[in-house]
Amino acid sequence: MMQGFVNESEEAIIAVVVRNGTKLRSVDAVIDTGFTGFLSLPISMIDALGLAWSYRDRGTLGDGSETLFDIYEGTVIWDGKIQAIEINAADTEPLLGMRILQGYRLQLDNVPGGLVKIEILPDR
Template sequence: MMQGRVNRKREAIISIVIANQNRQSKKRINAVIDTGYSGFLTLPNEIITALSLPWAGVERGTLGDGSEVTFDVYGVKVIWDGTYRDIPVCESETDPLVGMRLLYGYDLQIQAIEGGLVTIQTLD
C-alpha cells in the first residue's frame, strides 16, 4: 500500500522513488495523481537530465484542451508498491504527474480535503 496527502492546492500527492536504468542515481519526488492522464508518469527535463535517463522515442498525446502534442519518452525505474518497475516517462515541464497506466490494477482512495489521506493499494 502507498499513501500520500492532499495539499493546499487540492492536489492528491504521493512520494515515489525513481532511478536510472542501473539504479546508480535515485531521486525521491512528489507527484500529482492525475486521473485525466492516461500515461504512466511525466517528469520535467531537469529530473530526466539529472538521472541521465535514456531516450526511448516520441509519443503523441492530446491535452485537456483538445490540442495535440508530441512528448519525448525516456526509460525510468520507479519503486511502485515496494517493487522496481521499468516504465516509460513523458517529458513535460509541469509538476510530475502519475497517470492511469501506473495506477491500473490498484484502488485509489482520496479524502478530498486539505491534508486528506491518499491511499493506493493493489486490487489483488
C-alpha cells in the same frame, strides 16, 4: 499500500522514487486521472537522472490540443517493487498517470491534508 496526501490546492500527491542505476530521486507527483501514461517529469529531472531517450509520441492535453512528448526509459519503486516504466518529458510538475495505477484502488479524502491511499486490488 502506499500513502500520500491532499495539498492546499486539492491535488492528490504521492511520493515516487525514480531510479537509474545508482541514481535515486524521490519525487512528489500529482495524481492526474486524465493522464493515460505512467509518469511525467520535467526535463531537468530526467537529465539529472540520466534517463535514456526511447521515442517520441503524440498526446492530447486537457484542453484538447495535441503535442509531441519525448518518452524516456525509467525505473520506479512502486508498491515496494522495482518496475520499468515509460516517463514522459513535460513542462509541468511531476504527474502520475492512470497506467501506473492499473490494478490498484485509489482512495482519497479530498480536504487539505487529507489521506491518499493506493492499494493493490484483491484479485491481483
